[in-house]
Amino acid sequence: MAFSYTNIFLFFFLHQLIIFSNGQNITIKGGYWLRESELSLDKIDITPFSHLFCGFADINSQSNQLILTSPNSSFIQFTSIVQQKNPTAKTLLSIGGGGSNKTTYGVMATTSNSRKSFIDSSIKLARQLGFHGLDLSWIFPESASDMANLDYCYSGNTWISYDDIQSVRTKVSYIKSRELLGYYAFDISGDTNWNSLLSHAASQEAGGVTQGEIVKNKKKLNRLVIILIPIGALLILILLVFIIWYLRWRQLERNQRNKMGSRNKARKSGDNSNLQVFSFDEMKEATNNFSFENKLGEGGYGPVYEGKLKNGEKIAVKRLSETSSQGLEEFENEVILTAKLQHINLVKVVGFCIENEEKMLIYEYMPNKSLDYYIYNQVRRLVLNWEKRVQIIEGIIQGLLYLQEYSRLTIIHRDIKASNILLDLQMKPKISDFGMARMFKEDEVEANTSRIVGTKGYIPPEYAIEGRYSTKSDVFSFGVLLLQIISGKKNTCLYGPDDNLNLLEYAFEMWKDGKDMEFMDQSLDDTTHSCKLLKCMQIALLCVQKNPLDRPTMLEISSMLKNIENLVMSSPKRPAFSTRQDEDQVGNIPNGELDIDNATITQLVAR
Known part of the structure; x- marks a missing residue:
């Protein structure tokens, strides 16, 4: 080799x-x-x-x-x-x-x-x-x-x-x-x-x-693996079943506690309250599984669906949305308040549902939607002639008068606006959405908060800037709403020759210059009615004064409307949030200076 x-x-x-x-x-x-x-x-x-x-x-x-x-x-x-x-x-x-x-x-x-x-x-x-x-x-x-x-x-x-x-x-x-x-x-x-x-x-x-x-x-190892794999899979399956059962059990326990808690709250707050507690399945069936065809609208709280109970009663179901800035506090607040309040001009809450972590409020069904559905639309506004609008104004006044004067508690709604005024079959108004409302004790006339809620354009300056609210807060909101009812104009737009005036200031300028009829909805005719547009405009301007002391109470507003033919009223000053100022007035808040937490302000669409 x-x-x-x-x-x-x-x-x-x-x-x-x-x-x-x-x-x-x-x-x-x-x-x-x-x-x-x-x-x-x-x-x-x-x-x-x-x-x-x-x-x-x-x-x-x-x-x-x-x-x-x-x-x-x-x-x-x-x-x-x-x-x-x-x-x-x-x-x-x-x-x-x-x-x-x-x-x-x-x-x-x-x-x-x-x-x-x-x-x-x-x-x-x-x-x-x-x-x-x-x-x-x-x-x-x-x-x-x-x-x-x-x-x-x-x-x-x-x-x-x-x-x-x-x-x-x-x-x-x-x-x-x-x-x-x-x-x-x-x-x-x-x-x-x-x-x-x-x-x-x-x-x-x-x-x-x-x-x-x-x-x-x-x-041997292969046989051992063949035996251990199914055993391991079975153990994992058993563990998963146990976890699912445990989570489900906790969910049921939580739902039961919530249900009992809400029942107790409703019972305590409403004494002999007729509020019903509905199951999730009942609401699912009533709304056709919350279908799009049943959806009436959506607001800051969440979507609202038309429903029908087994007894044939029609209902409106307001379901809390996961993305809503509102939550349990507003839900409980409305349940407690509506259990205490009963009035023809307040929307009736039939019951609620808190099963499966849901928070749903069930209202009586209002077939004619909300006020804003009509007054801002050039065609649908014709449905509401002046006689029907006066009926709506009087109904709103009666509802607020009940909240502030005649109920067992003094209630501040804090979110009076056109979309929260619902209309029944006879076009009679009912105030809805008490999630933001607050109760006053007998000796309370004013309160403070650091959380500003409500809708921009309807809240008064003392509330928006200082967090102070009172019965005069709802008076201010009513004044804005009254201007919208008689004019058909939105408070989110600018008016005037230069389009630089908000609704309140534009109304004041037209009233001051004697052009008040140009401000009105031209489809309205008050010639055959005792309640006159010009008087309503003057009442509205008195309600939106910057100083709460200059605003009338709801009792005074009700009296003005009843005696409107022979009424002699004081002249209103320039309204709140004005950019201009009169010679005899201290400067008002400049436009844009108002700082409002928009994240907490609701913008509810009509049901």
Whole structure:
């Protein structure tokens, strides 16, 4: 098996890569290229190879370190040339060879320090030259001493370098400590005993068990996995069912507590209240699953749906929206107040629903929607002639008069506006939405708050700026609403020749200049009615005065309207929020200076 370096030498051989991580054998193709040959590496077809060995590097007998015999350019360029032609091929630097001095290697192999120097220098040099690994192409023995220091087996007339059992164990131990995949060994044909012996040694070192035992253990592990997976899945399913049951139980408990709490509050506040507690399923059925076709409108609290109970009674269902700035406080407030209040000009609350974390209020159904649906529309406004509008004005006054004077409690609504005035079948008005309302004790006439609620354009200056509210707050809102009823104009627009006057200031300017009839809705005719538009305009301007003391009470407003034909009223001053000022008046609040928390202001659409 001696090599002739005068001939071109390139041969194939099969390496068997022993891999202990998964127990599989991988057959690879390898080839040697000898630097001493005259065959250029560029002319060789490298594509069939998976590994190429460059031979040979040698040992320095003095330092026991790996050296390259000159010229060494072939070693330096070997990896780059190979990978240009076959990028997947791995390169190994081969050490020794048939021309090496066997005595030098034998001496090195017998001394541990020499062996370490040789191994360290071999790894370092191979890395510097870009090789992927090392190959020891050992020399062949010629004496008994060589046999004592090296591992060989004899096959026919040829000595072949091989690993004995102890060497295999040593290599496997090293592989495991470095977390490598394995090592290769020459496959010696015809020597099955040697192969099985080494495989047995490797398996013992790898895990202390044979290949058969490994397979057996794998089968046991697979059976265990097959058993554990469904058990684990069943346990997870049971856990999920328990969690769902627990959350559902907590939900039911919470709903029950809320339901009992609201019932108690309604009972305490309303004594013999007729408020009903509805289930979520009842409301779902009544509103056709809250369908779009049943939707009447949507406001700051949430959407409002038309519904029908099993007894045939029509209802309006106001459902709290998740995005609403209002919540439990407004809900409870309305439930408590409506249980105490009963008047023909107040919308009746039939009941409520608090099941499934819902907060729904159920009202009597008002078939003709709200006041703003008519007065701002050029066609629908004709439905409300002056006689019907007077009826609406009187009904609103009676409702507010009841809240402030005749009920057991003094109630400040704090959100009187056109969309909160609902109309029944006979177009009679009813005040709705008491979520913002507040009760006064017997000796209270005024209160303060840091949370400004209501609708911009309807709230008075002392409330918007200082947080003070009283019965005069609702008087101010009524004054704005009265101007809208007689004019059909919105308070969100600007008026006048230069479009720079708000509704209140525009009305005052027209009244002051004697052009008050130009301010009115031109479809209205008061010639046959005792209640006159001009008198109503003057009452409205008195209601929107900046100073609350200058505003009349609801009792005085009611008296004015009853005696309107012979009524002599004082002239109103310039209204609140005016940009202009009279000579005898202190400057009012400039336009835009009012700071209102818009996040807490409701803008409810008609039902």
